[in-house]
Amino acid sequence: MSPRKKPSIGRRFVTLVTTLGVLAILAVVNRPMVAFGQEQYHQFQINRASYKSEYGHWDMLPVPAEFKVNAIHAALLPTGKVLIIAGSGNKEKEFKAGKFKTLIWDPATNHFKLITTPTDIFCAGHSFLSNGNLLVAGGTKKYEVLEDKIKKAAGVLKIKQENPEGGVTEFDKGTVVTSATGVKFKLTADVRVPSATKKTVNGKFDITPGEAEVWIEAVEAGKDSVIPKPMNFTLPGLTGDDVKNVYGVTEKLTMEKQEYTGAEYTYEFNPFTEKYERVGNLNVPRWYPTLMPTADDTVLALSGLDQFGRVDTGKTEVYNENTKKWEYKPKLNRYFPTYPALFLMQNEKLFYSGSNAGYGSATEGRTPGIWDLKTNTFQEVSGLRQPELNETSASVLLAPAQDQKVMFLGGGGVGESEISTARTDIIDLDESATPTWKPGPDLPNPTRYLSTVLLPDDTLYTSHGSSGYRGKGNSDLLTAQIYHPDTNKFVRAADPTVGRNYHSEALLLPDGRVITLGSDPLYDKSDKNPGTFEQRIEIFSPSYLYHGERPTISDGPKSVQRGASYKFATPDAADIKTARLMRPSTVTHTTDVEQRSIALDVTKEADAIGLTIPKERGLVPSGWYMLFVTNTDGTPSVAKWVQVQ
Numbered sequence: 001m002s003p004r005k006k007p008s009i010g011r012r013f014v015t016l017v018t019t020l021g022v023l024a025i026l027a028v029v030n031r032p033m034v035a036f037g038q039e040q041y042h043q044f045q046i047n048r049a050s051y052k053s054e055y056g057h058w059d060m061l062p063v064p065a066e067f068k069v070n071a072i073h074a075a076l077l078p079t080g081k082v083l084i085i086a087g088s089g090n091k092e093k094e095f096k097a098g099k100f101k102t103l104i105w106d107p108a109t110n111h112f113k114l115i116t117t118p119t120d121i122f123c124a125g126h127s128f129l130s131n132g133n134l135l136v137a138g139g140t141k142k143y144e145v146l147e148d149k150i151k152k153a154a155g156v157l158k159i160k161q162e163n164p165e166g167g168v169t170e171f172d173k174g175t176v177v178t179s180a181t182g183v184k185f186k187l188t189a190d191v192r193v194p195s196a197t198k199k200t201v202n203g204k205f206d207i208t209p210g211e212a213e214v215w216i217e218a219v220e221a222g223k224d225s226v227i228p229k230p231m232n233f234t235l236p237g238l239t240g241d242d243v244k245n246v247y248g249v250t251e252k253l254t255m256e257k258q259e260y261t262g263a264e265y266t267y268e269f270n271p272f273t274e275k276y277e278r279v280g281n282l283n284v285p286r287w288y289p290t291l292m293p294t295a296d297d298t299v300l301a302l303s304g305l306d307q308f309g310r311v312d313t314g315k316t317e318v319y320n321e322n323t324k325k326w327e328y329k330p331k332l333n334r335y336f337p338t339y340p341a342l343f344l345m346q347n348e349k350l351f352y353s354g355s356n357a358g359y360g361s362a363t364e365g366r367t368p369g370i371w372d373l374k375t376n377t378f379q380e381v382s383g384l385r386q387p388e389l390n391e392t393s394a395s396v397l398l399a400p401a402q403d404q405k406v407m408f409l410g411g412g413g414v415g416e417s418e419i420s421t422a423r424t425d426i427i428d429l430d431e432s433a434t435p436t437w438k439p440g441p442d443l444p445n446p447t448r449y450l451s452t453v454l455l456p457d458d459t460l461y462t463s464h465g466s467s468g469y470r471g472k473g474n475s476d477l478l479t480a481q482i483y484h485p486d487t488n489k490f491v492r493a494a495d496p497t498v499g500r501n502y503h504s505e506a507l508l509l510p511d512g513r514v515i516t517l518g519s520d521p522l523y524d525k526s527d528k529n530p531g532t533f534e535q536r537i538e539i540f541s542p543s544y545l546y547h548g549e550r551p552t553i554s555d556g557p558k559s560v561q562r563g564a565s566y567k568f569a570t571p572d573a574a575d576i577k578t579a580r581l582m583r584p585s586t587v588t589h590t591t592d593v594e595q596r597s598i599a600l601d602v603t604k605e606a607d608a609i610g611l612t613i614p615k616e617r618g619l620v621p622s623g624w625y626m627l628f629v630t631n632t633d634g635t636p637s638v639a640k641w642v643q644v645q
């Protein structure tokens with residue numbers, strides 16, 4: 001038998017092409033089956049015990065339709081429940097209808113509850129008080145008006161009274177005022193102008209005019225009423241000395257886009273009654289402010305857009321929990337872009353990382369530094385790489401807080417810039433009198449709106465965000481990675497399935513899981529039509545929840561004091577390695593200035609551990625904390641709540 005002839009090269013080529021062609025047709029015809037098979041395999045992979053124990057696991061939280069809200073703010077309450085604030089949810093229709101939403105979810109019982117929300121606290125600021133109430137201040141007074149909707153020139157009129165004996169001068173809404181060039185405008189609100197004030201300085205009278213501001217709109221529609229430069233105005237109905245002492249001035253009256261404007265309303269959300277309690281108004285209305293606790297149990301309000309949509313010039317005010325009032329502190333004037341990230345330092349000074357979100361000068365107030373409230377001095381720090389990419393970046397005080405290290409992650413150019421960065425930098429504030437930023441490991445991708453959550457084992461969970469502005473160009477990042485301070489490396493975690501960019505949040509739950517919410521993409525997948533707010537909630541269980549038995553804290557005091565030691569009963573004393581006090585998150589717009597993890601000294605007995613609370617107020621500001629203990633396997637307990645007084 002003669003051996004079969006080998007097919008010629010040409011023949012083999014034809015066979016190969018035919019085979020590939022048939023395979024390609026089969027693959028196309030069966031594409032759904034192939035995809036289904038891949039998905040089955042992926043599901044099999046991510047649900048394996050060995051996978052979970054290395055990368056953790058994601059679960060979608062089923063939310064009944066009536067409880068789906070636009071999560072723009074989130075805070076973990078001392079009751080262990082999650083407060084989710086939407087306000088009008090960035091929906092002008094809801095704003096006009098006066099429909100404002102707040103939702104509470106209890107991770108322990110999976111119970112949802114809607115809370116009556118008095119005003120639009122969309123884009124307010126929030127901070128915990130020492131009594132456990134969440135102070136919520138500012139929010140939306142008016143939605144933005146885009147340029148193509150504007151028919152009449154408008155702007156701010158400042159009315160001055162030069163006479164100390166002038167008394168209060170009132171003007172009604174609708175009053176017509178006239179520019180020095182003869183253009184007529186109408187007041188859009190009532191306004192009261194106070195008398196000038198007179199002081200004697202070195203034997204001389206020093207007179208400060210009384211001032212009040214009001215929004216005015218041109219009587220006639222069209223460009224002819226635009227006044228692009230500073231202008232004086234005369235006011236009607238004045239008599240006697242007021243004719244020369246009372247007048248108006250404007251910076252500019254334009255037909256440009258009108259920004260969102262800030263509200264002055266302030267509430268304490270009481271986590272025990274689950275109600276908003278109205279307290280004293282802000283002196284400066286604020287939209288996009290940062291609220292933060294100080295070492296002396298007060299809360300600062302910083303930055304934000306005011307009642308006319310202007311970035312606050314730096315009018316810091318302080319909230320007193322006892323009087324329930326805000327006080328403007330001219331001696332603490334300091335300008336920041338909106339939602340600035342500041343951290344209370346152990347020495348009671350504040351560290352401004354440079355992270356911010358939204359609005360503000362591209363050059364002013366963007367340099368990181370240490371702010372001493374006692375002297376209102378600001379010591380700039382250097383070394384932050386790509387400092388121009390600080391907007392929508394994340395900053396966090398790494399664990400344990402005693403290390404005084406702040407990490408700066410990702411961010412993008414000012415406004416709608418297409419540029420973003422994977423850069424992280426770390427500063428050790430205890431390093432020397434002049435600490436400087438040092439390079440950290442890059443994130444897997446350039447990232448805006450990164451979520452960062454401290455975990456009880458001192459690692460930092462990071463996830464989500466997008467490379468583009470508000471997810472533009474389908475740039476949502478379906479990745480999560482854990483930063484390990486001991487090795488200075490990111491380690492990959494299981495991938496989330498829901499993309500999250502602008503208006504998204506993540507926070508640590510008392511059971512050690514991480515809840516992720518919200519996202520407000522500019523566009524849908526086509527990158528042309530308006531995006532839809534992401535209402536799904538996904539929860540991450542870190543790998544430490546798959547490493548065996550969790551240690552428990554069975555009993556202990558509910559209230560503790562700085563500098564004192566306390567006994568907590570536990571059957572796992574021998575195996576407990578660390579104890580951490582973790583301040584609950586209150587997060588919005590990638591800004592969470594409160595989360596911190598404080599290391600406690602641990603002593604051991606047979607059925608108990610002794611824990612010492614550090615004495616420094618700058619390290620442990622008053623308030624409610626989660627106490628976690630972690631065993632030698634790195635597995636944390638469920639938290640026990642304690643109040644530091």
Ligand SMILES: [Cu+2]
Nearest residue numbers: 123358503589
């Ligand atoms: Cu916003």
